[in-house]
Amino acid sequence: MARYGLAAHVFVCRDEDYIVVLDLKRDRYFALETAKAALLSTLVPGWPATAQQGTAIAGSDPEEVLRPLLRHGWLLEESTDTKAATPVRVPRPEAQLAADGEGPAEKLGLRTLFAFVVASIFAKAALRF
Numbered sequence: 001m002a003r004y005g006l007a008a009h010v011f012v013c014r015d016e017d018y019i020v021v022l023d024l025k026r027d028r029y030f031a032l033e034t035a036k037a038a039l040l041s042t043l044v045p046g047w048p049a050t051a052q053q054g055t056a057i058a059g060s061d062p063e064e065v066l067r068p069l070l071r072h073g074w075l076l077e078e079s080t081d082t083k084a085a086t087p088v089r090v091p092r093p094e095a096q097l098a099a100d101g102e103g104p105a106e107k108l109g110l111r112t113l114f115a116f117v118v119a120s121i122f123a124k125a126a127l128r129f
Contacts, residue, residue, distance in 0.1 A: 014048035
């Protein structure tokens with residue numbers, strides 16, 4: 001059976017009972033049941049759920065789960081254009097960027113208020129036209 005990889009515009013992660021798929025081309029999230037999607041662990045390197053972790057449905061066909069993912073363009077046959085489904089790891093923050101309530105508050109003058117109103121009117125016009 002062929003091996004598959006994620007398309008460059010697709011990201012996946014596991015959230016307990018679901019595999020969450022982010023499709024950047026459509027700008028949407030989709031959810032797959034982990035129990036059904038666990039079957040893909042043998043076909044997609046780095047898939048976030050394995051048949052051992054999830055309770056894979058006995059007798060289910062991986063091709064049945066695979067077909068809609070291929071149709072949406074989320075999975076492609078493994079090549080140089082595909083990537084593993086390994087979730088992204090975000091490093092822990094090392095410094096606080098902003099502190100609440102510390103230091104003197106900046107005073108807002110008429111100039112700042114005027115700039116805000118002009119920017120708001122410009123933004124509304126830009127969105128409308």
